[in-house]
Amino acid sequence: MAAAAMAVHLPKHSSFLPKPKLPLDKKTNFLGGSFNLGRPMSVNREFNSPVMVSASSTSKTVLTDDVDGDQSKRFYINFTGFPFPLGPFLNRRTIRTEAVKGCIWMFEQEQALGFSSVSTNIRMTVIKLKSGGLWVHAPIAPTKECVQLIKELGAPVEYIVLPTFAYEHKIFVGPFSRKFPKAQVWVAPRQWSWPLNLPLEFFGIFRAKIIKDRDLSTPWAEEIEQKVLSSPEVAFYHKRSRTLLVTDAVIFVPRKPPSSISNESLLASAKNGLAVKILSKGKDIPNDPVVDNPNTRQKGWERMVLQILFLGPSNLLEPNASFARMSQKLIVSPIVKTLVFSKVPEKVRDWIDEIARDWRFKRIIPAHFEAPINAGRSDFLAAFGFLEDLLGERYVTRPSLSLLFTSLMGKAASYFPPDDMRTLSSLDQFLVSVGAVKKTVSGRKRR
Numbered sequence: 001m002a003a004a005a006m007a008v009h010l011p012k013h014s015s016f017l018p019k020p021k022l023p024l025d026k027k028t029n030f031l032g033g034s035f036n037l038g039r040p041m042s043v044n045r046e047f048n049s050p051v052m053v054s055a056s057s058t059s060k061t062v063l064t065d066d067v068d069g070d071q072s073k074r075f076y077i078n079f080t081g082f083p084f085p086l087g088p089f090l091n092r093r094t095i096r097t098e099a100v101k102g103c104i105w106m107f108e109q110e111q112a113l114g115f116s117s118v119s120t121n122i123r124m125t126v127i128k129l130k131s132g133g134l135w136v137h138a139p140i141a142p143t144k145e146c147v148q149l150i151k152e153l154g155a156p157v158e159y160i161v162l163p164t165f166a167y168e169h170k171i172f173v174g175p176f177s178r179k180f181p182k183a184q185v186w187v188a189p190r191q192w193s194w195p196l197n198l199p200l201e202f203f204g205i206f207r208a209k210i211i212k213d214r215d216l217s218t219p220w221a222e223e224i225e226q227k228v229l230s231s232p233e234v235a236f237y238h239k240r241s242r243t244l245l246v247t248d249a250v251i252f253v254p255r256k257p258p259s260s261i262s263n264e265s266l267l268a269s270a271k272n273g274l275a276v277k278i279l280s281k282g283k284d285i286p287n288d289p290v291v292d293n294p295n296t297r298q299k300g301w302e303r304m305v306l307q308i309l310f311l312g313p314s315n316l317l318e319p320n321a322s323f324a325r326m327s328q329k330l331i332v333s334p335i336v337k338t339l340v341f342s343k344v345p346e347k348v349r350d351w352i353d354e355i356a357r358d359w360r361f362k363r364i365i366p367a368h369f370e371a372p373i374n375a376g377r378s379d380f381l382a383a384f385g386f387l388e389d390l391l392g393e394r395y396v397t398r399p400s401l402s403l404l405f406t407s408l409m410g411k412a413a414s415y416f417p418p419d420d421m422r423t424l425s426s427l428d429q430f431l432v433s434v435g436a437v438k439k440t441v442s443g444r445k446r447r
Contacts, residue, residue, distance in 0.1 A: 087112035117268035133158030139176035174204020244361035257301035269300035312423030
């Protein structure tokens with residue numbers, strides 16, 4: 001989805017166009033393979049406590065190679081993508097974090113949008129099952145460094161899970177599975193790509209099994225449950241750790257940039273380039289040189305976030321006010337809310353109600369921005385407060401956990417500055433006008 005994702009995701013429907021496309025592995029003569037040499041090494045480094053959405057807190061330790069180490073183990077070629085290729089094109093550093101001691105690990109890399117200065121982090125989550133094997137959620141680029149950090153866990157990869165149709169996650173599944181050929185590959189239903197609806201085999205994904213909603217026959221069902229939202233993604237619940245895994249459904253933007261995003265990217269974003277000039281609407285733009293210091297890197301991060309969330313925010317020159325309104329809280333990304341969830345609001349409502357009713361989670365791990373997030377069901381439901389406006393009477397007349405919690409907590413979590421929403425709203429109207437996206441009611445076209 002994208003949340004926080006780097007590509008626009010539109011729900012698959014009889015009235016929606018097909019979607020994103022991708023990769024290619026060295027061994028199959030496709031792009032997207034890793035051509036790595038060298039051996040990664042891990043060192044311990046202290047890390048902050050996870051985000052405090054609710055009252056609890058846990059600690060986490062980052063295990064990663066030094067920033068300036070042997071670059072050959074991070075070498076990975078990818079120039080594919082539509083409408084923009086996903087970078088970095090040649091080099092991806094991997095950071096491994098232990099989210100739940102001896103049980104859940106997170107692997108992060110930087111992901112850039114085309115040739116722009118906009119980057120975010122992309123996250124793979126690995127859970128150790130009672131069998132002793134590993135369950136991998138949303139694979140990232142399998143560089144030599146990444147593969148070595150997985151092998152250091154001392155357990156075989158048993159399952160590789162693609163929880164969405166989104167391009168930025170699908171692109172790595174084929175190359176990753178070839179690094180662990182004994183693992184089973186499972187994918188979310190209704191896979192598609194755009195502008196050409198290509199089969200999974202084109203992306204190097206072979207013999208994949210389809211994830212089914214609440215399927216008790218899946219081999220991990222005793223430990224991990226799943227709920228499928230009709231098009232965008234599958235949510236998972238690890239029962240023993242009480243952890244909810246999503247791809248792009250919700251995000252938590254941290255005040256400071258993730259460690260996986262390079263200083264070079266942050267400084268490039270802080271420069272008053274073309275995007276700043278276009279969005280400043282005729283204002284005089286200083287052409288001062290970029291100085292590497294904490295304030296400059298912070299401005300670069302704030303600009304990145306606003307472009308990821310809104311595409312065309314109202315003020316990139318001084319982004320701090322809008323950034324403050326979008327950070328440090330659990331939200332649905334504006335781009336996902338506008339281009340995806342607003343098209344199927346009743347299905348989204350049913351999905352989040354089932355998640356909140358059946359799963360007593362205390363932390364959330366999404367595929368982008370901050371994680372793990374210490375958040376429970378009320379925080380999760382409050383992020384979807386916008387559904388009340390979309391559904392109107394259909395929302396309030398139907399008994400719903402969502403109604404209860406969003407009424408108690410208000411809509412602050414789902415409020416987006418109107419000036420920043422203008423570009424997204426215009427894009428949405430354009431897509432509707434050309435028939436690429438049609439408004440829906442309960443999954444049916446609105447006539």
